[in-house]
Amino acid sequence: MTEVEEWRDLFNGENLEGWTAKFHHHESGENYVNTFRVVDGTIQVNYDEYDSFDNRYGHLFFEEPFSSFHLMFDYRFTDQWMEDAPSYTYRNSGVMFHSQSPESILKEQDWPISVEYQMLAEEEEGVSRPTGNMCSPGTDVVYNGDVDPRHCINSSSDTYDWNEWVSAELIVYGDSLVIHKVNGEEVLQYTKPQIGGGVVNGFDPKIKKDGTLLSEGYIGLQAEGQGVEFRNIRIKELD
Template sequence: MQSNVRINAGVKLLGLCLISLFLTNAPVQAAEPAAGTALFNGRDLSGWVNVNGAPDTWQVQDGTIVCTGEPRCFLRTDRMYENYVLELEWRHEKPGGNSGLFFHADALPQIGAPYPRAIEAQLFDDDHGSLFGIRGASLVPLTDPDKKGSTARARALEKRCKPAGQWNQYVLTTKDGTVELAVNGKVVTRAKQTSLVKGFIGLQAEHTEVHFRNIRIRELPSSNPPPEKIAQSDEGFVSLFDGVSFAGWKHLPGHKGHWVAHDGEIHYDGKAESKKRTDRDLWTKDEFGDFILIADWRLPVEPELKPHPIVLFNGDFLMQEDNPRKRVTRPHLDAGDSGIYLRGSTRAQLNIWSQVLGSGEINGYRTDKTMPPEVRRACIPIKNADRPLGQWNRFEITMRGDRVTVVLNGTTVITEAQLPGIPARGPIALQHHNDPVEFRNLYIKELK
């Protein structure tokens, strides 16, 4: 009798093992998970924000989000999430596909980058399942730690993704800064102490086509994190540049081949052709009144020493004693010159340059000796906040009435400078100044 019991128990155990093995290796089904709320309705991108991609970068086809991969950019949820279990399915169309799942992400990209500060779950063919921080975010790996790169990375204990063309499932659980990722039914990656614990959920475009579907979330109780653990919120900024074209800009015939849109960046060689000087600048089609403008820029050429004038506290140039018409200069590294025009006014030019004075200077008003002294002085940056030549910088420009405030790389350099006579509304322009310059991450929020 005892022998028969042991045989029956063994048969049952063997059966359970076979069932478990079958379930572990069974293909991922398209059926909805038993719990959670759908983040994607299968029909359109309601609830999602195309942050910095072209209109056709993210499309819905047959219940699937189809990403072309161009330009590099991201699609994110329209609200933040903290503790949760997230399920989604994804597939690459061709071998070598690359993408990522962002979580605890900022609303906008970091300076000079196509992506936000976030934690990423990798969707790369050769490195699927790894977890790491990007653009200033961080974590502590718990599985197969890799610290060879610029950021610590938790790598998957085994590769479980299927070949291109087949669907894979990720189940991501994040709670109080601890994360685990299951790939096709098995937890393979763990990490702790994520630098952010609340933020947006995003999907990454990175040069290859990728598809997503069955995106669901089950929220867990909040832990009421402190502000420093919460990502940058959505403040209502709208992109002025789709990353691949000049839709929304007056791209004139003389601009062709000179003002070029490529992979999320505007490249200008400084050689636009037009008899009219202002037709060499790149102007928006729309006009704006009061607004906050975000613009990333850099001067990409190799700097060289050139003579630079010296600006006095009152806005005048220092002139030679024996020749009052000639400026005093000193050698300084120079990588070129450009600027941003506000409300259609070439006088309201925020300088982008290599001068000791620093970028953000409002040149047309600072040099106008008919302006009151206090107006001219207010147009001089209180500090040079430029990053080293060749690196990306970020302007945050606030225009209210005839007053403008300029924040450069997080430092306020111009505070409510008055610009008498500036139009109430007008377009915005990226300036031609004969030198190469690059722009990206152009966002605007109109103020009431």
């Protein structure tokens, strides 16, 4: 594989130009109570205007689909967490890729059909909780030669403090190879992302054609009840 172009910034550091929000219970384009906002050069997921979470799983999508690419971004969690969100969302967020478009996600659909680079931070002192994992809402991947039935596959990464900036990398070659990196180290590898599996509810059945390989799609930043910040979101397309 060869590089097609140089690095480009997906986030301009000033506003959400080029990005579209989609929340469960809301139409595409509605950034519910300013959940996604720009603060000090970061994209922040902020819940200070919420009365209750009410399963408002949100995603902020870049306007352009990508197929083969190298994505880099930094993230860290904040001390906000919506206590009426599911317990697994604590110190948990993610970046979706090869996702359906925000416009094709129905109002009452909870998650986009996509593959997720999952970010976790320490929950209990001394207990391993790796980051850079793979989760698969409405999708499947091939891991160690077989379609893996698990919704999430853990990486080999270390466990990081919640307020520590972590450097994440995602290298995707169309519908073939996917590599996750954390702080420069490869931590997970799998192949053949494809539509399948469960977890996603309320989707348009015309879109979920199980077994269809995913060769391209949209990139989305996740908001699941846990505050998080993203910065230095850059991409380089690969041939």
